[in-house]
Amino acid sequence: MALNRRSFLGAALAAGAAVSAPAVLGQGRPKVVVIGGGAGGATAARYIAKDSAGAIDVTLVEPTRTYFTCFFSNLYIGGFRELSSIAHSYGTLASDYGINVVHDWAVGVDRDTKTVTLASGHSLAYDRLVVAPGIDFVDESVPGWDLNAQIKMPHAWKAGSQTQLLKYQVEAMPEGGTFCMVAPPNPFRCPPGPYERVSMIAHVLKAQNPTAKILIVDPKEKFSKQALFEEGWQRHYSGMIDRIGPDFGGGNAEVRPDAMEVVIDGAVEKVDVCNVIPAQKAGHIAHLAGLADSSGFCPIVPATMQSRMDENIHVLGDACIAGDMPKSGFSANSQAKVAAMAVRAALTGSRAFPAKYSNTCWSLIETDDGVKVGASYQPTEEKIAKVDGFISQTGEDAALRKATYEESLGWYAGIAMDIFG
Amino acid sequence: MIHALRLMGERGVTGLALCLAFGAQAQEAPRAVPIGDVARGAEVWVFCSGCHQIGAGAENGIGPHLNRIFGRRAASVPEFPYSRSMQRAGRDQLIWTLETLDAYLENPKALVSGTRMSFEGLPDPEERADLLAYLRDFSASPANIPEAAPTARALVPALAPEVLAIAGDTAYGEYLSSECKTCHQSDGSDEGIPSIVLWPEEDFVLAMHAYKQKLRPHPVMQMMAGRLSDEEIAALAAYFGKLGL
Ligand SMILES: Cc1cc2nc3c(=O)[nH]c(=O)nc-3n(C[C@H](O)[C@H](O)[C@H](O)COP(=O)(O)OP(=O)(O)OC[C@H]3O[C@@H](n4cnc5c(N)ncnc54)[C@H](O)[C@@H]3O)c2cc1C
Numbered sequence: 095m096a097l098n099r100r101s102f103l104g105a106a107l108a109a110g111a112a113v114s115a116p117a118v119l120g121q122g123r124p125k126v127v128v129i130g131g132g133a134g135g136a137t138a139a140r141y142i143a144k145d146s147a148g149a150i151d152v153t154l155v156e157p158t159r160t161y162f163t164c165f166f167s168n169l170y171i172g173g174f175r176e177l178s179s180i181a182h183s184y185g186t187l188a189s190d191y192g193i194n195v196v197h198d199w200a201v202g203v204d205r206d207t208k209t210v211t212l213a214s215g216h217s218l219a220y221d222r223l224v225v226a227p228g229i230d231f232v233d234e235s236v237p238g239w240d241l242n243a244q245i246k247m248p249h250a251w252k253a254g255s256q257t258q259l260l261k262y263q264v265e266a267m268p269e270g271g272t273f274c275m276v277a278p279p280n281p282f283r284c285p286p287g288p289y290e291r292v293s294m295i296a297h298v299l300k301a302q303n304p305t306a307k308i309l310i311v312d313p314k315e316k317f318s319k320q321a322l323f324e325e326g327w328q329r330h331y332s333g334m335i336d337r338i339g340p341d342f343g344g345g346n347a348e349v350r351p352d353a354m355e356v357v358i359d360g361a362v363e364k365v366d367v368c369n370v371i372p373a374q375k376a377g378h379i380a381h382l383a384g385l386a387d388s389s390g391f392c393p394i395v396p397a398t399m400q401s402r403m404d405e406n407i408h409v410l411g412d413a414c415i416a417g418d419m420p421k422s423g424f425s426a427n428s429q430a431k432v433a434a435m436a437v438r439a440a441l442t443g444s445r446a447f448p449a450k451y452s453n454t455c456w457s458l459i460e461t462d463d464g465v466k467v468g469a470s471y472q473p474t475e476e477k478i479a480k481v482d483g484f485i486s487q488t489g490e491d492a493a494l495r496k497a498t499y500e501e502s503l504g505w506y507a508g509i510a511m512d513i514f515g
Numbered sequence: 516m517i518h519a520l521r522l523m524g525e526r527g528v529t530g531l532a533l534c535l536a537f538g539a540q541a542q543e544a545p546r547a548v549p550i551g552d553v554a555r556g557a558e559v560w561v562f563c564s565g566c567h568q569i570g571a572g573a574e575n576g577i578g579p580h581l582n583r584i585f586g587r588r589a590a591s592v593p594e595f596p597y598s599r600s601m602q603r604a605g606r607d608q609l610i611w612t613l614e615t616l617d618a619y620l621e622n623p624k625a626l627v628s629g630t631r632m633s634f635e636g637l638p639d640p641e642e643r644a645d646l647l648a649y650l651r652d653f654s655a656s657p658a659n660i661p662e663a664a665p666t667a668r669a670l671v672p673a674l675a676p677e678v679l680a681i682a683g684d685t686a687y688g689e690y691l692s693s694e695c696k697t698c699h700q701s702d703g704s705d706e707g708i709p710s711i712v713l714w715p716e717e718d719f720v721l722a723m724h725a726y727k728q729k730l731r732p733h734p735v736m737q738m739m740a741g742r743l744s745d746e747e748i749a750a751l752a753a754y755f756g757k758l759g760l
Contacts, residue, residue: 141693424697431693447690450742454698454735470738482741484734497628501698504707508698 123151124441127210127220129200129379131156131184133163134411134426135226136513141434143191149442153194153218155210159183161514162253164284165423166506169458171250171261172294180253186515200227203383205404222437225385225392225401226410226426227377228252229283232390235373236276236349243351247368250291251283263367264295270305271366274356276347277312278371281391283412283421285318286467288371290457293323296331297460309365310337311358313345318420319457319467325488326459376413383407391415396473397449398436399429408433416451417477418469425453427509449473456502462492464499549648550613551641556649559642562634566718569653577715578632585654587611589627599705600629616650617643624733629709633722674724678745679717683753691747692754694739701758712758719752 128139131154139154161182169175184195196218202211203223210218231249233240239247250260264273273295277288292308299306308331317323327335338344343359349370350356356363375381375390385392385401392409393402396417401407410433411426419425432449439446454468469483486498560569566577573580579592590597590605597605604627609615619626620643622636637643695711703710711719726733726740727748740748 145689427697428694431690435690445686445690447687450691450694452694452697452739466735468735468738470742472742482738484738500707502707504700504705505698507704507706508696508700508708511700511702512693512696 123149124221125151125153125219126222126224126437126441127218128152128154128224128226129203129210130226130228130377130411131158131161131187131195132226132228132411132426133165133423133509133513134228134413134430135224136161136184136187137427137430138224138226138408138410138434138437139193140187140191140513140515141431142437143187143193145434146438146442146444148192150438151194152192153196154184154187155196155198155200155212155218156184157197157199157213158254159197160254162257163423163510164251164253164287165509167250167253167257168287168291168294170257171264171291172297172458174294174458174461177258182510182514184514190515200379201382203379203407205383205407208406221406221441223407224410224430224433224437225380225383225407225413226430227379227413229374229376229412229421230378232373232375235279236347236370238349238357239276239351239370239372243349243370246351246354247349247370249371250369251278251287251371251374260367260369264298265302267299267303267306267366269303270307271303272307272309272363273299273367273369274309274311274363274365275369276349276356276371277310277314277317277344279313279345279373281421282371282374284455285420285422286323286455286457289317289319289323290459291369292335293326293331293457293459296327296334299334300331306334308335309356309363310335311344311347311356312337312339313347315340318455319465319485321488322465322486323457323459326463326465330460330463374412376409380409380413385409386413387415389415396476396478397432399433400436408437415477417471418480419451419453419471419478420455422453422455423509424455424505425451427513428452451478454505456498456505458499458502462496462499464495464502466498466502550651551644551646551648553645553648553652555642556645556647559637559646560649562637563646566632569650577718581650581653583654584611584616584650585613598627598629598631599710600627601631613647616647620646629705631714631718633718633725635725674721678724679720681745681749683716683749683751684746685750685753685757687747688750688752688754691743691751692758695751695755698735711755714752714756716749716752716756719755720748723748723751 126142128135139152142150143152163180166175166180170177170180187193188195199213200210201213208220248256248260250256275288275292292310296308338358346359348357349368354365356365356368376386376392380386380392385403385407387393392414394400394409394414395402399408399410401409410429412421416425428451435446438444451471454466456464456466458464465486467485470481471478472481567581568574568576569581573582575592575595579595588605589609589611590601620637623630623632623634698708699711703712723740726736729737
């Protein structure tokens with residue numbers, strides 16, 4: 095496809111046509127289309143619109159009218175947040191920033207004519223395209239599970255009705271029942287997320303159903319903040335949580351949603367609630383647009399977040415290969431700001447500054463017991479590389495853990511305002 | 516100059532009991548000891564004098580004046596723009612006493628998490644005691660105060676004047692600020708995470724260098740500031756210093 099585009103450009107130039115001259119030189123405002131109104135896409139749209147002060151025409155394509163953040167969705171399951179507190183709409187982006195918000199699916203990208211096709215049949219022309227569709231699941235990664243099974247065995251790895259369903263299932267578990275999580279292989283969205291979720295479910299069960307058990311079936315040797323979670327589980331939920339790692343068959347799990355069974359290395363376990371978090375890949379549209387490589391995710395240029403497949407496209411957030419950065423809302427937001435600057439510089443000639451990236455992920459283990467991990471990053475030729483980092487320590491005192499949790503509340507308010515205005 | 520005295524109630528009583536037991540001829544244990552050494556406290560004061568004034572004619576500067584600090588409620592000097600955190604502490608009836616000031620001086624953020632005082636604290640209890648004795652003198656006997664001796668402007672951390680003199684590039688600061696705004700809200704809210712808007716520029720520069728040099732404790736901020744150049748810190752200070760005005 096990249097080759098096609100080049101040859102098209104070549105032909106146009108040879109013919110002396112001005113068809114593909116950058117819009118900045120022509121009349122009319124340059125056009126940016128953003129696919130996906132999540133942590134990455136909405137931030138990019140907002141920053142491009144805000145900082146170009148009307149010089150760029152920004153359209154945001156997002157099918158849902160209400161976006162539920164995955165971040166803090168575990169706290170909702172744990173009863174620390176209301177569902178409404180993690181719901182956001184696009185009104186301010188439209189009214190205060192002049193962004194055209196189109197509630198529709200992007201179903202195709204024609205990179206030669208630089209147009210995006212929508213499910214409604216309409217199409218949108220762009221000078222620069224930002225692609226931030228998040229993740230989709232890899233088919234057959236957990237044998238026995240597909241999207242048709244998501245009611246019986248929810249993933250809740252995209253927030254909203256799935257999260258609500260999982261919470262209700264946990265609350266309705268029979269006394270002394272078993273909750274099972276089939277954890278995903280790397281790379282996946284939010285590395286500490288499954289383990290924070292287990293903590294929140296343990297918090298609920300401890301109060302409502304203290305003889306219940308939690309079983310984690312995990313294909314990974316190690317996981318994020320492992321020492322901190324294991325210390326916390328021991329301290330707060332002793333005896334409740336078992337994790338089966340790859341040595342004991344955690345990498346060889348099959349599910350039977352109709353029978354509510356999980357088969358681990360051939361042994362059948364009857365479970366009451368089963369949270370299947372499958373292997374992940376870039377959102378479908380990124381594949382349709384030819385932006386992903388054989389890893390299932392999209393390679394990018396570290397300094398600008400441009401796709402390595404097409405310089406007119408920037409890929410952000412969970413869908414891209416961000417080097418050392420984890421897939422998080424914080425990362426997506428950070429990448430969006432670099433991309434926004436690069437897009438503006440390309441379309442309006444505004445100043446470009448060196449790219450800086452950062453991430454911090456807070457997790458809640460139990461009431462007032464918060465931990466965090468974070469790092470700063472910079473682009474190299476090859477990848478987004480880690481510069482420096484930190485992580486909470488085991489054995490920290492209660493006051494520090496409480497302050498860490500309170501900090502996460504401040505962060506949530508801050509990032510929500512930074513994404514949605 | 517009157518040296519401030521700390522009453523040693525309990526020790527005094529024990530001493531008295533011992534005297535009675537062993538006969539009245541034993542010398543009575545001292546009933547009070549000085550808080551600290553005022554002259555040495557005046558030397559420690561150079562850490563404070565960059566931002567605070569004390570003595571006759573003292574006015575609010577980067578920080579509030581510190582006359583009559585003992586017994587004063589936190590955030591109660593009229594017209595001084597205290598942090599929301601400090602205002603909250605005042606509302607919660609934090610009174611500046613020997614104990615509370617000692618804790619605050621040891622680690623300001625530990626007592627008032629969102630304080631704007633960019634000072635990493637005095638770990639040495641003796642230095643604190645001496646400084647408290649010095650401050651106490653300006654509370655108990657305002658009439659006797661000598662003019663505060665002219666001191667060199669002490670800045671924490673010590674920064675070369677050229678670094679403080681850098682004029683920040685506001686446009687660059689605006690780009691860099693996008694990274695701060697993931698956590699710090701641009702409307703100045705300070706729940707859980709302190710506000711960073713409308714700081715005096717120099718305060719901002721000092722705070723960021725204090726994180727960069729790992730004088731201030733917070734790991735996220737040490738990391739974020741750690742990779743900012745002097746110019747970038749100045750750019751951020753220039754941008755945030757005017758945000759919302
Ligand atoms: C349980 C859980 C807890 C988490 N906790 C944290 C946390 O504490 N901190 C943190 O930083 N991160 C956390 N994360 C990770 C974070 O949610 C993601 O990394 C982040 O949402 C990624 O942003 P994104 O923009 O790439 O994708 P998303 O936020 O998923 O946004 C993608 C958007 O694109 C839209 N879209 C998809 N396809 C199309 C299409 N064809 N056309 C138009 N629109 C489309 C979708 O509707 C969606 O709104 C957590 C994740 C989970 C699952």
